[in-house]
Amino acid sequence: MVATKSIKFLVVFVLALTSFSAFAQDDAVENNLVDSPDEIRAYISHHLKDSHDFHLYTDNASGKHYGFALPVIVWTSKGLKTFMSSAFHHDDNGTVVVDKGDAKLVKYHSKIYELDANATTLSFDEAHHPTNASKVIDFSITKSVFGMLLTGLLMLLGFGALARGYKKGNTIPKGFSRVLEPLVIYVRDEIARPNIGEKKYRKFMGFLLTVFFFIWILNILGLTPLGFNVTGQIAVTACLAIFTMIIYMVSGTKDFWAHTLWMPGVPVILRPVLAVIELVGFVIIKPFSLLVRLFANITAGHFVVMSLMALMITMKASFGPAVSTGMSLVLSLFIMFIELLVAFLQAFIFTMLSSLFIGMAVEEHDDH
Amino acid sequence: METLLNDFSVGLFFMQAIILLIVILLMRKFAWKPILDALQTREDGIQNALDSAENAKLEMQNLQADNDKLLKEARAEREAMLKEARELKNKMIDDAKTEAQAQANTMVAQAQAAIESEKKSAMAELKNHVAGLSIEIAEKVVRQELANKDKQLELVESMLGDAKLN
Numbered sequence: 148m149v150a151t152k153s154i155k156f157l158v159v160f161v162l163a164l165t166s167f168s169a170f171a172q173d174d175a176v177e178n179n180l181v182d183s184p185d186e187i188r189a190y191i192s193h194h195l196k197d198s199h200d201f202h203l204y205t206d207n208a209s210g211k212h213y214g215f216a217l218p219v220i221v222w223t224s225k226g227l228k229t230f231m232s233s234a235f236h237h238d239d240n241g242t243v244v245v246d247k248g249d250a251k252l253v254k255y256h257s258k259i260y261e262l263d264a265n266a267t268t269l270s271f272d273e274a275h276h277p278t279n280a281s282k283v284i285d286f287s288i289t290k291s292v293f294g295m296l297l298t299g300l301l302m303l304l305g306f307g308a309l310a311r312g313y314k315k316g317n318t319i320p321k322g323f324s325r326v327l328e329p330l331v332i333y334v335r336d337e338i339a340r341p342n343i344g345e346k347k348y349r350k351f352m353g354f355l356l357t358v359f360f361f362i363w364i365l366n367i368l369g370l371t372p373l374g375f376n377v378t379g380q381i382a383v384t385a386c387l388a389i390f391t392m393i394i395y396m397v398s399g400t401k402d403f404w405a406h407t408l409w410m411p412g413v414p415v416i417l418r419p420v421l422a423v424i425e426l427v428g429f430v431i432i433k434p435f436s437l438l439v440r441l442f443a444n445i446t447a448g449h450f451v452v453m454s455l456m457a458l459m460i461t462m463k464a465s466f467g468p469a470v471s472t473g474m475s476l477v478l479s480l481f482i483m484f485i486e487l488l489v490a491f492l493q494a495f496i497f498t499m500l501s502s503l504f505i506g507m508a509v510e511e512h513d514d515h
Numbered sequence: 516m517e518t519l520l521n522d523f524s525v526g527l528f529f530m531q532a533i534i535l536l537i538v539i540l541l542m543r544k545f546a547w548k549p550i551l552d553a554l555q556t557r558e559d560g561i562q563n564a565l566d567s568a569e570n571a572k573l574e575m576q577n578l579q580a581d582n583d584k585l586l587k588e589a590r591a592e593r594e595a596m597l598k599e600a601r602e603l604k605n606k607m608i609d610d611a612k613t614e615a616q617a618q619a620n621t622m623v624a625q626a627q628a629a630i631e632s633e634k635k636s637a638m639a640e641l642k643n644h645v646a647g648l649s650i651e652i653a654e655k656v657v658r659q660e661l662a663n664k665d666k667q668l669e670l671v672e673s674m675l676g677d678a679k680l681n
Contacts, residue, residue, distance in 0.1 A: 197527060221526075258524075285526035292530045299538040306546035313553030318560070331550055352551060353543035361538065381519055382528040390535060 180207050187457045193239070194453060195446055196257040197289045197380055199232040203373070212237050217293055222284040223250040223261045232287070241269035241277065252283070259283055291383060294375040298364045302357070306331075334359050334498065342502040347509045351502065354394060358387060359498040366445060366490030370452075370483065378493070379445040381438065388438035391501040392430065395508040403508045433504055437497060444493050448486045455479040 181190045202214040216233035228247045235243050241255035244262065251262040253269050260280035262269065272278050288296075309324040309331075320328050339348040339355050365377040377383055405411070407425040409418055455478045462471035661667055 196522065197524065284529075285524055286530055287526065288530075289527065291527060292534070295531060295534045295538075299534060299541075302538065303541060303545065306542060306550065310546045310549035310553075313549055318553070318557050328550075328554075331547075332554065335551070335554075349551070353539055353547050356547050357535070357539045357542045361535070380524070380527060381522055382524045383531045385523070386528050386531040386535060390532075 182460050184461055187454075187460065191450060191453045191457070193257070194374060195376055195379060195449055197291045197376075198257055199235070199254065199259070199287055199289055200237070201290055201293060202237075217290065218288045219259065220286040220288070221252065221259055221261075222286065223247075223252070224281075225250040228252065241280075244268070253280065259285055259287075290375065291377040291380050294365060294368055294377040295361075295383075298361055298368065298377075301364060302360055306360075330360075331356060338495070338498050339502050342499070342506040343509060344506060348502075350398070351394065351505050354390070355498050355502055358390070358501065359494050362387070362441065362497055363491060363494035366493060367487075369445060369449065370486055370490060376445070376449055378441055379449055381442050384438040384442040385434075387441070387497065388434040391437060391504060392434040394501075395505045396429070398505065399508040400511065402511060429504075433500075437500055441493050441497055444489055448482075448489055452479055452482050452486060455482055 181187060199219055200214055200216045202212060204214075205212050216231045218229060219232050219234075220227065220229045222228075225248075228250055230245065230247065234245045235254045239254055239256060241253040241260065243253065244267070245252045251266070253260050253262060255269060255277060259282075260269065260277055261283050263279045263281070266279040269277050270279050305323065305327055309320055309327050312320045312324050319325075334356050335348070335352060338359070339352055342348075343351060362378055365375065368375045369378065399407075407429065408422045410421045410425070413421060455475055457475075458478065459468075459472045459475035462474065465471075466474070660670070
């Protein structure tokens with residue numbers, strides 16, 4: 148069982164490796180190394196963004212990038228355009244123009260722009276915003292999308308195996324499923340049941356369990372050297388938060404709406420004011436707190452870990468290579484453990500708060 | 516804030532929404548539903564097993580109590596039987612005693628009656644005999660007495676005097 152599963156994972160990896168392609172690219176920086184504070188800052192901010200290819204590492208001596216290209220799918224003014232991201236030749240400064248017949252596309256700071264009809268190169272204003280190009284709607288299989296697909300696949304394989312084990316009649320799971328089962332029970336008994344209530348929790352388990360493991364696995368993937376930063380993408384956390392909001396809005400009981408829009412036991416004059424406050428709370432503030440908390444925690448975690456790793460370069464001049472490397476190693480190891488905890492904690496908090504909000508919406512007020 | 520908004524990718528949001536929706540639906544169908552059902556079944560099974568163990572324990576206790584009760588009853592019955600037997604024995608002895616007493620009494624009474632009647636008949640016979648003797652004596656006395664005339668008159672006279680006093 149375990150062996151076949153490991154083989155499945157290996158196959159995914161080997162497939163990824165075989166589609167590797169190496170590119171040579173001229174780097175503007177004289178020695179190709181990321182070794183100055185500015186370059187490090189740029190490197191980190193580049194990492195925190197989504198990217199259109201799966202970049203593993205760069206051989207600085209030869210300037211070769213190792214990784215694989217991902218498909219770009221964009222909706223331009225001329226319709227849907229698809230091509231592999233290798234067409235950009237790892238350019239992120241808007242210099243390489245991909246000509247797709249009627250649409251000219253460039254990539255600048257991990258965003259794809261469509262050049263205006265008569266422009267041939269990208270030009271910028273003082274704030275480094277492109278002036279002669281417009282953003283396109285980008286449905287690309289970016290690194291984040293790839294990470295989400297991978298996570299979905301891992302979840303389906305892992306929990307699918309657990310489910311199949313039960314179906315085969317094993318009441319006690321075997322192998323890796325034995326690790327997953329208590330986690331499922333944990334989410335059910337510690338998160339959903341106490342917050343939503345014994346009667347109604349079952350309906351929301353699909354969402355809560357999926358979101359919990361989705362966020363957790365993505366957070367952990369972000370800590371691997373693969374360098375995913377999916378839960379640090381504001382679009383992703385916003386989407387998760389909006390899912391939660393839609394669920395508690397749709398499943399709100401009559402009681403919930405009565406209390407939100409026309410609070411009993413409060414002077415009538417205050418009721419519309421309270422209704423506005425409550426509505427703003429449920430529609431904007433609660434989802435916003437969800438999305439910002441997750442986004443900020445993960446982004447900050449990545450930023451701190453990468454900065455501490457960069458200490459070995461930035462501190463080399465003042466402390467020497469041994470001390471700076473040792474310091475960086477100890478500090479980043481320490482932060483890494485904290486991040487491992489944060490990875491779980493943020494998944495837990497997101498799920499916890501989601502179930503809390505759902506619990507508020509489906510609560511029955513027997514006392515009135 | 517502006518960079519945040521700039522970083523917000525509508526396309527990524529859209530892709531995420533679709534992927535999340537698909538993952539939720541797939542996971543619900545292929546993983547969560549069977550897993551939660553199986554867990555529920557297992558937990559119910561454990562609960563049932565515990566309940567039935569508890570019931571069995573209670574039943575055992577009841578059985579034990581029943582046994583004790585039965586034993587007690589048997590003991591009480593034995594006790595009662597013994598008591599009854601004892602009572603029967605006593606009664607029989609008593610009965611025998613009273614019967615013997617009664618018999619003895621009747622016998623004594625009969626004997627007394629027989630003695631009484633014997634005594635009566637003996638007394639009667641004695642009386643008759645004494646009466647006869649008296650009459651004989653009286654006859655002889657009277658014959659002698661009445662041989663003298665004066666004495667006859669004197670007697671009549673005393674008798675009449677007695678009658679007057681009556």
